[in-house]
Amino acid sequence: MRLELENVSMVYQSGTPFSARALEDVSLTVEPGERLAVAGPVGSGKSTLLAILAGVETPTSGRVIHGTREISRRQTPPPGSIGLAFQSPENCLFEKTVYSDVSFAPRRQGLDGLEVRRRVENALAAVGMDPASMGQRSPFSLSIGEQRRVALAGVLAMEPRALLLDEPTAYLDPAARRDLIRQLVELNEQTGVTMVMVGHDMDELARFAGRLVIIDGGRKVAEGRAEIILTDSALLARHSLDPPGTVEFCSLLSAAMGDQVAPALSEEQTIETLMQIMEGKC
Amino acid sequence: MQVSNMVVGQYYPGTSILHRVDPRTKIIAACAFVIVLFMVNGFEGLAVMGAGLAAVIALAGIPLPWLWRGLKPVLFLLVITLAFQMFLSGGEELWRLGPVPVYRNGLVQGAFLTARLLLLVLSGSILTFSTPPVLLTDALGRLMEPLAKLKIPAYELALMMTIALRFIPTLVMEVDRIIKAQKARGAVTSGGGLLVRARGIMPVLVPLFVMSFRHADELALAMESRCWRGGRGRTIRRKLAFSKKDAVFATAVLAVLAASLWIGRLQ
Ligand SMILES: Nc1ncnc2c1ncn2[C@@H]1O[C@H](COP(=O)(O)OP(=O)(O)O)[C@@H](O)[C@H]1O
Numbered sequence: 001m002r003l004e005l006e007n008v009s010m011v012y013q014s015g016t017p018f019s020a021r022a023l024e025d026v027s028l029t030v031e032p033g034e035r036l037a038v039a040g041p042v043g044s045g046k047s048t049l050l051a052i053l054a055g056v057e058t059p060t061s062g063r064v065i066h067g068t069r070e071i072s073r074r075q076t077p078p079p080g081s082i083g084l085a086f087q088s089p090e091n092c093l094f095e096k097t098v099y100s101d102v103s104f105a106p107r108r109q110g111l112d113g114l115e116v117r118r119r120v121e122n123a124l125a126a127v128g129m130d131p132a133s134m135g136q137r138s139p140f141s142l143s144i145g146e147q148r149r150v151a152l153a154g155v156l157a158m159e160p161r162a163l164l165l166d167e168p169t170a171y172l173d174p175a176a177r178r179d180l181i182r183q184l185v186e187l188n189e190q191t192g193v194t195m196v197m198v199g200h201d202m203d204e205l206a207r208f209a210g211r212l213v214i215i216d217g218g219r220k221v222a223e224g225r226a227e228i229i230l231t232d233s234a235l236l237a238r239h240s241l242d243p244p245g246t247v248e249f250c251s252l253l254s255a256a257m258g259d260q261v262a263p264a265l266s267e268e269q270t271i272e273t274l275m276q277i278m279e280g281k282c
Numbered sequence: 283m284q285v286s287n288m289v290v291g292q293y294y295p296g297t298s299i300l301h302r303v304d305p306r307t308k309i310i311a312a313c314a315f316v317i318v319l320f321m322v323n324g325f326e327g328l329a330v331m332g333a334g335l336a337a338v339i340a341l342a343g344i345p346l347p348w349l350w351r352g353l354k355p356v357l358f359l360l361v362i363t364l365a366f367q368m369f370l371s372g373g374e375e376l377w378r379l380g381p382v383p384v385y386r387n388g389l390v391q392g393a394f395l396t397a398r399l400l401l402l403v404l405s406g407s408i409l410t411f412s413t414p415p416v417l418l419t420d421a422l423g424r425l426m427e428p429l430a431k432l433k434i435p436a437y438e439l440a441l442m443m444t445i446a447l448r449f450i451p452t453l454v455m456e457v458d459r460i461i462k463a464q465k466a467r468g469a470v471t472s473g474g475g476l477l478v479r480a481r482g483i484m485p486v487l488v489p490l491f492v493m494s495f496r497h498a499d500e501l502a503l504a505m506e507s508r509c510w511r512g513g514r515g516r517t518i519r520r521k522l523a524f525s526k527k528d529a530v531f532a533t534a535v536l537a538v539l540a541a542s543l544w545i546g547r548l549q
């Protein structure tokens with residue numbers, strides 16, 4: 001499903017001395033099936049952007065369009081069409097068992113028992129959890145990383161047409177982060193579900209995103225293919241972001257050799273570049 | 283429910299003399315105002331008090347929409363008070379509103395009670411409008427200090443109030459988040475019968491409790507690790523001090539109260 005923002009501005013608590021401008025005239029199109037990343041420094045308005053894109057927050061001005069349908073306070077998105085995971089979604093777990101928490105949304109959608117079961121098992125499998133061994137445990141007895149995956153499975157179980165994730169890897173350990181990103185990419189490739197992810201770890205976004213948007217101070221300051229934005233160290237530095245490690249490595253290498261080394265976005269690509277350089281030297 | 287549009291706390295930032303008067307002076311003045319409010323009979327006394335209050339509001343530079351915001355929650359109560367008196371008091375009939383008689387006594391009585399209630403709410407609001415919550419609890423703590431001699435933990439009570447106030451915005455924001463997240467998962471938080479609604483609130487209530495306990499745990503740990511040992515032997519960084527401003531303000535309030543008592547008693 002295509003998601004569009006047209007000239008969206010957002011002011012929290014407007015008309016009070018506490019009014020805070022969070023977004024300023026942002027336009028954005030998320031193409032069906034793509035993996036878009038939204039990056040920017042803390043407080044730049046990323047979470048606000050995601051909430052507005054999902055239709056749970058109404059912008060002060062501007063239009064939000066899901067597919068062909070305009071979203072407003074009265075015209076909310078149809079239930080189950082958008083899967084939204086706020087920052088730390090594990091804070092929203094509430095059922096007695098993992099199974100019942102993940103099945104909450106499909107049960108609310110009024111699906112029959114068999115379909116609910118299929119969805120729960122698929123969703124848990126998609127985040128790398130075993131339904132048989134985890135299903136009957138209490139979500140509150142799990143580690144934060146496991147809780148996070150249960151919460152994400154709860155969103156996936158709706159089988160939404162677009163999945164919006166706000167810093168899904170925050171507070172996870174490095175291995176869990178890597179796994180989660182890999183699982184999200186796999187899910188997108190297998191099912192074609194549109195994905196928007198907010199984050200600020202560029203290594204992670206490099207592994208995830210096809211396209212990237214940078215916002216700073218509530219404004220969209222850059223947008224483009226991931227390999228172009230992520231290799232533009234000057235641009236990233238202007239917005240308090242670090243380039244991915246591989247890009248940084250390549251630019252250090254360039255400086256040391258006095259030679260232009262093409263920046264690489266993945267470890268594999270970096271190794272390839274290194275091999276070529278070494279072959280040239282020998 | 284649009285929780286995020288709610289103004290958390292009622293403090294309206296400013297630099298007026300009312301904002302700078304010692305909060306203890308304001309608390310005592312508000313208490314005195316309320317006591318006199320219930321001693322005064324007749325509209326003349328109320329009018330003097332109302333004029334005094336209006337002057338204070340103007341002095342504080344609090345805009346009318348903000349005032350309105352503070353009144354909205356009690357508006358219902360005011361209307362009910364007036365209606366009850368007007369329609370149900372009996373006695374001399376003044377006129378008829380359709381088939382319903384309006385009584386003269388009731389109208390006068392109702393108007394008086396409503397005006398009194400209005401002034402009561404406004405005087406309390408002015409206090410919270412012009413004083414940041416933290417200063418307010420500080421001042422309350424100091425005013426309750428003599429109670430410590432009676433083995434009442436005044437300082438701890440004030441601290442509890444401060445902490446509660448400190449966490450209101452946090453919790454409001456979190457409830458807002460939780461409601462939105464659960465709604466996105468299909469939870470209903472409004473509409474339906476009582477049972478449906480009670481069940482609908484679980485997806486919000488459980489996470490809220492879990493989170494509140496976590497906050498409490500973390501705060502307790504943080505306080506302990508910084509050697510918090512209760513109120514005994516504690517010194518205060520933010521000194522509250524009475525000054526000339528307080529004397530001027532207190533005198534003005536006293537004058538208004540005395541005048542309204544005098545006029546009210548003539549009735
Ligand atoms: N509910 C809210 N009420 C008032 N201000 C808010 C609220 N949510 C966010 N803000 C403000 O909006 C700005 C953007 O916040 P946010 O979208 O959370 O940024 P990010 O996710 O990039 O850190 C910040 O300045 C923040 O203080």
Ligand SMILES: [Mg+2]
Pocket residue numbers: 046047048087166
């Ligand atoms: Mg955020």
